[in-house]
Amino acid sequence: KAGVTQTPRYLIKTRGQQVTLSCSPISGHRSVSWYQQTPGQGLQFLFEYFSETQRNKGNFPGRFSGRQFSNSRSEMNVSTLELGDSALYLCASSFAQSGETQYFGPGTRLLVL
Amino acid sequence: QKEVEQDPGPLSVPEGAIVSLNCTYSNSAFQYFMWYRQYSRKGPELLMYTYSSGNKEDGRFTAQVDKSSKYISLFIRDSQPSDSATYLCAMKFSGGYNKLIFGAGTRLAVHP
Numbered sequence: 001k002a003g004v005t006q007t008p009r010y011l012i013k014t015r016g017q018q019v020t021l022s023c024s025p026i027s028g029h030r031s032v033s034w035y036q037q038t039p040g041q042g043l044q045f046l047f048e049y050f051s052e053t054q055r056n057k058g059n060f061p062g063r064f065s066g067r068q069f070s071n072s073r074s075e076m077n078v079s080t081l082e083l084g085d086s087a088l089y090l091c092a093s094s095f096a097q098s099g100e101t102q103y104f105g106p107g108t109r110l111l112v113l
Numbered sequence: 114q115k116e117v118e119q120d121p122g123p124l125s126v127p128e129g130a131i132v133s134l135n136c137t138y139s140n141s142a143f144q145y146f147m148w149y150r151q152y153s154r155k156g157p158e159l160l161m162y163t164y165s166s167g168n169k170e171d172g173r174f175t176a177q178v179d180k181s182s183k184y185i186s187l188f189i190r191d192s193q194p195s196d197s198a199t200y201l202c203a204m205k206f207s208g209g210y211n212k213l214i215f216g217a218g219t220r221l222a223v224h225p
Contacts, residue, residue: 004156031211043157043201043215056210090156094211101147102211104156 002027004093004105012111018079021108025072025093032074033102034066037088046089049074078110086112116140119202119216128225132189136202136216139183143214144207146178148187151199151218160200161187192223 005024013019025032034046045058049068066076072093078085088109092102119136126132134148145164149157161176163169163185169176175188185204189196202216 033211033213035213042217043203043213045212045214048211050211056212058212092211092213100211101159101162102213103159104149106156109154 004091004103006089006091006105006108008108009106010109010111012113013081014113015081015083017081018077019081019110020075020077021089021091021110023074023076023091023093023105025074025091026103029093029095029103030072031094031096031100031102032068032072033092033094034074034076035090035092035104036060037090037107038086043090046076081112083112086110114139115217116214117202117204117216120219121217123220123222125222125224126192128192128194128223130192130223132192132196132221132223134187134189134200134202134219134221136185137183138185138204138214140204140206141180141183142206143204145205146176146185147203147205147213148174148176149201149203150196151201153198157201192221194223194225197222 031050033048037043048056052068063079068074088107090107091105094100094102148161151157166180173190177186199218201218203213
């Protein structure tokens with residue numbers, strides 16, 4: 001079974017631009033969560049989608065948004081990029097609503113100049 | 114104070130040593146406890162998953178959860194250079210959603 005895939009793997013953007021990242025979960029998984037990983041703050045939860053609905057959101061500004069499609073694929077968008085948005089963005093998928101393990105993709109490394 | 118505390122290390126051990134990695138937490142509502150391994154420039158890989166208290170063993174890895182002390186551990190027996198990575202503990206509340214709260218991660222180096 002294929003794992004979680006994320007595209008693109010690397011991105012370089014400049015301040016003020018916006019970016020869209022994509023995540024394809026493991027086949028059959030309906031829950032997709034997004035995390036931001038930085039050296040200073042570690043891994044922090046951004047939001048989770050289940051059956052195309054956002055169920056939970058972390059403590060991030062409204063510039064961070066996401067959506068999920070009917071095939072469970074998910075995208076996250078960051079608008080008006082800031083230098084501090086440079087990070088590894090990780091997507092994790094799981095089968096059920098809760099109580100199940102989550103499997104991470106390789107991440108998208110975003111550099112904001 | 115962070116909800117989950119984990120010593121970032123680095124921890125350096127000789128090949129064959131027993132490694133002990135630990136996390137403490139403050140919220141007694143956590144019910145699911147996980148350990149992930151992350152190699153440089155890769156995504157976290159799930160190693161161990163435990164519900165509530167107790168021990169779980171998988172090959173060279175043993176996870177322990179002591180809810181009374183709000184303390185979890187991961188033991189690695191017969192450590193190998195390939196175990197060199199960052200180890201992240203993660204926790205989740207019961208019921209509802211899939212939000213994981215992570216520790217800072219401990220960087221482990223196993224030298225031959």
